[in-house]
Amino acid sequence: MDSDTPEEWFKLAFDAEDPEEKIEYFSLILGHDDLDPELWSNEALALVWNNKGIALSFLGLYEEALECFKMSVRLNKSDVDVWCNMGVILFNTGNHEAAIKCYNRILRLDPTNENAWVNKGDILGVMGRHNEAIECYSKVHKEIELDNKFAVVWNKKGLAYFGLGKYEDAVDCFNRVLKIDPEHIDAIENMKAAMLKAKQINEEINYNIPRACKE
Template sequence: MDSDKPEEWFKLAFDADDPEEKIEYFSLILEYENLDQELWSNEALALVWNNKGIALSFLGRDEEALECFMNSVRLNKNDVDVWCNMGIIHLNIGNHEAAIKCYNRILRLDPSNENAWVNKGDILSIMGMHNEAIECYSKVHKEIELDNKFAVVWNKKGLAYFGLGKYEDAVDCFNRVLKIDPEHIDAIENLKAAMSKAKQINEEISYPDSSCL
């Protein structure tokens, strides 16, 4: 084999549209016994493992993808993208605690990483830990919020408040979504539900059950 073949495989893998084809080329690189150590550093090989894992995840082969990501972080422990990919796979297969550990690792490396805060918040919400989820979502808010990504976070935060039964706080969050994106369908429906619940509670407070008197 020519010494430059692994480099050719790397380019072919990136140019390929078919995940199976990508996996084949990345595997050839990882199985090649005479890699140029100057070109194929630990960081470079970590990138290959990561991209093979991504291709496997596209095919729904989560366990194999997870193994690739683990191989990647063994070679480069500080790549936040790989830790994020691991977190997504752990979530897919129901390993919520392991997913949170991945996002905690990212946040130790990059405390302002917005994706990690949001993803961690999503997992905490799934686990019913709504207060902790709200804390995560709050890390993402900025003084000026015009981007639609902030609308998404406010909607998630509103759902967490809804899960806690704090419907007026939920209403505030959904209203913030609609200030950014007035046509946000989920927020419109969520706002209606939260307002209905808040109204119901206020009516129960105003008109207590006479049987309790």
């Protein structure tokens, strides 16, 4: 391996299936003292750091992965993929506010980035900030929604409404999911739960309506 060049290590790393092997090759590149500056620009090195971080995350080494992503964005602050990877790691380790900052950074660079809107919505939902989550999911919807990815977003939005106790709005969202994917198991079950909750509330309201006394 010592006789290989950094360029060969880069190719070997991408061809390798074992994350540990990838990490070994990427580490060799990053530890090399005589990289050709014409081939190894900041953007190229940022890519190496990012991919090393991805390999580390596959092994569950989240802290080490996060340090790699931080090194990557120091070299290339405009790479939205790295900010996204960092957001995922921060979310997985429970650092929700920091993860949201990563997605906000992406959205400043690319306000139409769908993954950032959805991931930010997911985090806000976990934090119980359902209204803000709904706003995020609403940024993803298009006039024509036939792709299954839109079904996923409508399902998430329905769950956010469910969390707010707005069960009829939730039912409407789950209906939209089933128009796209009639066999969407989660949406079917979520629809049943939302309809049951809406029915219970309506029954309670009707029960508590004052009735005229009998003479």
